[in-house]
Amino acid sequence: MSDAVEVRDLTRRFGDFVAVDHVTFDVREGEIFGFLGPNGAGKTTTIKMLTGLLAPTSGEGRIAGLDVRRDAARIRRRIGYMSQRFSLYADLTVDENIDLFAGLYGVRGDRLAARRRWVVEMAGLAGRERQLTGELPLGFKQRLALGCAVLHQPPVLFLDEPTSGVDPAARRSFWELINSLSAAGTTVLLSTHYIEEAEYCNRLALMNRGRLVALDTPPRLRALLEEPILEVRVDDAPRAVEALAGAPGVLEASMFGRTVHVLVSDAAGARASIPALLEARGLRVGAIAPVRASLEDVFVALVRRAGGAVEG
Amino acid sequence: MDAVRLLAIARKEWIQLRRDVRSMVLAFALPVALLLFFGYAITWDVHDIRIAVLDQDASRQSRELVEALEASGYFHVTQRLSGYGDVDARLARGEVRGVLVVPPGFARDLAAGRDAAVQLLVDGGDANTATIAVSYAEAIVAGYSRGVVLQGRRIEIPARAEARVWYNPRLESRWMIVPGLIAVIMSVIAAMLTALTIAREWERGTMEQLAATPVGRLEVVLGKLVPYLGIGLFDVAMATLAGTLVFGVPLRGGILLLGVLSLLFLLGALGLGIFISAALRSQVLAMQVSMVATYLPAILLSGFLFDIAGMPAPLRLVTRIIPARYFVAVTRGIFLKGVGLEVLWPQAVSMIVFAAVGLALATRSFRKEIA
Known part of the structure; x- marks a missing residue:
């Protein structure tokens, strides 16, 4: 298996701000490769450099062996791209959008007819081909946008937060599509800030403040965290995090929804000491139970360990 | 491409x-x-300039002169005044753009072959229209009778300038x-x-x-x-x-x-x-x-x-x-x-x-x- 995407020390500055800082990774053919991180972590900037929308300040990137600086025009024929914002033409019908992208990607004749059928069926838009795209529900629009982005059957597909704003059901069916594209050999690079979505990726790049914090499969990322994690139910999670930070035996405390996840060196000792510590501050403590490390826990721990702060 | x-x-x-x-x-x-x-x-052409007439002579000749002005299409007599007192007010309010004054003795002077003067008082607020109105009036009055003098300016036998305008002959x-x-x-x-x-x-x-x-x-x-x-x-x-x-x-x-x-x-x-x-x-x-x-x-x-x-x-x-x-x-x-x-x-x-x-x-x- 060769590498579909090779990235070496890719960097982009905007003035003094380093949006992407010496990022290096490879993506194998047919892999689903995810970027996970908060807003401003550099996910979108990385994708834009690889799709030729932004020039890198320094470093190298290759897509299917083509250099992102020199061969941007040729790369654009071999990739599909779906931007963060829904970006089909709302005032064109479903068919007219397909026609436009077919023209731009040079798909025509019998191949276009076959691809059109595939897109319409995949997006669940049979019978709605003449409807204005702007009138479709968001989930349908996003599937149509994906269909238009892969109309020319590109070997590499870039999706920038493809499921933001759609409901969980639509997100699940969108992922079935991504999986089937990947099974058919398409390499998929996507960014997300949904942790549960990140679990579906074959490999995951954790990004924070422009840097690559860790890169591995989701199970192995979780295994990076050897210390146990306790989930603490408490009435005021932000104050609890404040109280626990720096307490003896506590390595890390962070918000997790309305609960607090505490990374500890000794689970049994901490379970005994935490309630007293919190109740002394006037907080009411509910259940405390060990939980499996989530990717978010890993993320927070790795970022702290690297001496950084999580933003966003 | x-x-x-x-x-x-x-x-x-x-x-x-x-x-x-x-x-x-x-x-x-x-x-x-x-x-x-x-x-x-x-448009830079001037049509239907509204004027008032103060006819102090009330003769056949003075009426003919007014008719000649109206017939030209450039002037439209909308008011007839009975005294100088009204002139300023009418012009100031913009009811008319000009007032033609025919003094007493107009017909008599004309008949005697003397200079018969008429006066055109024009609202100079719109200088462009005023200039055009005066020159139209001069031409019309001159056409009515060479003996009639507008605004004290004597018009001798009009010298005919042989001007021909190309491309847009009617200007x-x-x-x-x-x-x-x-x-x-x-x-x-x-x-x-x-x-x-x-x-x-x-x-x-x-x-x-x-x-x-x-x-x-x-x-x-x-x-x-x-x-x-x-x-x-x-x-x-x-x-x-x-x-x-x-x-x-x-x-x-x-x-x-x-x-x-x-x-x-x-x-x-x-x-x-x-x-x-x-x-x-x-x-x-x-x-x-x-x-x-x-x-x-x-x-x-x-x-x-x-x-x-x-x-x-x-x-x-x-x-x-x-x-x-x-x-x-x-x-x-x-x-x-x-x-x-x-x-x-x-x-x-x-x-x-x-x-x-x-x-x-x-x-x-x-x-x-x-x-």
Whole structure:
């Protein structure tokens, strides 16, 4: 298996701000490769450099062996791209959008007819081909946008937060599509800030403040965290995090929804000491139970360990 | 350059245009509406000047003189006064533009072969109309009788100046206005049509999607130009029809030449709109800037209203970069003089330069880097 995407020390500055800082990774053919991180972590900037929308300040990137600086025009024929914002033409019908992208990607004749059928069926838009795209529900629009982005059957597909704003059901069916594209050999690079979505990726790049914090499969990322994690139910999670930070035996405390996840060196000792510590501050403590490390826990721990702060 | 991609953009642009009411009005209704509106509103000819008459002589001759004024079509007697006291008030309130005073003894002086003076008091607030009114009145009074003197100015046997005016023998100002107006309107409409097109793509986020496809900058710019070029030429044709049929302006030159030179002009003007749109990335801003950037220069500096030869030297220099200037010369030349490229070639060359600059600016400004 060769590498579909090779990235070496890719960097982009905007003035003094380093949006992407010496990022290096490879993506194998047919892999689903995810970027996970908060807003401003550099996910979108990385994708834009690889799709030729932004020039890198320094470093190298290759897509299917083509250099992102020199061969941007040729790369654009071999990739599909779906931007963060829904970006089909709302005032064109479903068919007219397909026609436009077919023209731009040079798909025509019998191949276009076959691809059109595939897109319409995949997006669940049979019978709605003449409807204005702007009138479709968001989930349908996003599937149509994906269909238009892969109309020319590109070997590499870039999706920038493809499921933001759609409901969980639509997100699940969108992922079935991504999986089937990947099974058919398409390499998929996507960014997300949904942790549960990140679990579906074959490999995951954790990004924070422009840097690559860790890169591995989701199970192995979780295994990076050897210390146990306790989930603490408490009435005021932000104050609890404040109280626990720096307490003896506590390595890390962070918000997790309305609960607090505490990374500890000794689970049994901490379970005994935490309630007293919190109740002394006037907080009411509910259940405390060990939980499996989530990717978010890993993320927070790795970022702290690297001496950084999580933003966003 | 790939024709398939270019056409894909052109077709998409045409469909979007068809579904956008604002653009459709701008493209098809506004040019002819503006032509009709300005064609009727702007005129340097003076008709039906409202005047009052203070006839202190009340003779057959004085009545004949007033009738002669009315019969000319230039004056319309709306009031008859009985004393000088009313004159100032009527003029001040703008009820009339002038008052003709026929003094007592007018008929007697005329019969005796003496100078018979009448007085025309004119509202000088509108100096232009006042001058024209006085000269019309002088001519009419002189025509009535050589013995009648207006405003104390004695008119001897009128010396006939053998003046002949070419191209526009009746000196109809509309003939001068309508061809120039077509050029002015098309400058404004063309830039406004394309001002929206790229900014809209930025605002809606579709530019990012386009930029990630293999389509090139020149393909996008030309693809977007194609439908608007068609509309622009259609507008010129409609304006030409309206100018000749409604306003009776002659079209003496070649239609083909008019079409080709219009095409050249539109390329530059539409390119300018795309440049503004791409540089500003906001539909509202681009619309306003393209209005200001085209409308005022086209009206003031194109030679449409003010003769360029009469401008101070620095301003004359500025007019050289106003594309409407060349198009005004072209439409007037083709409509009124019936001249061809042998005369209009400098304008044609300037318009080719303008088109090249417009397209280059449009393509350059359309950066594909998307932060």
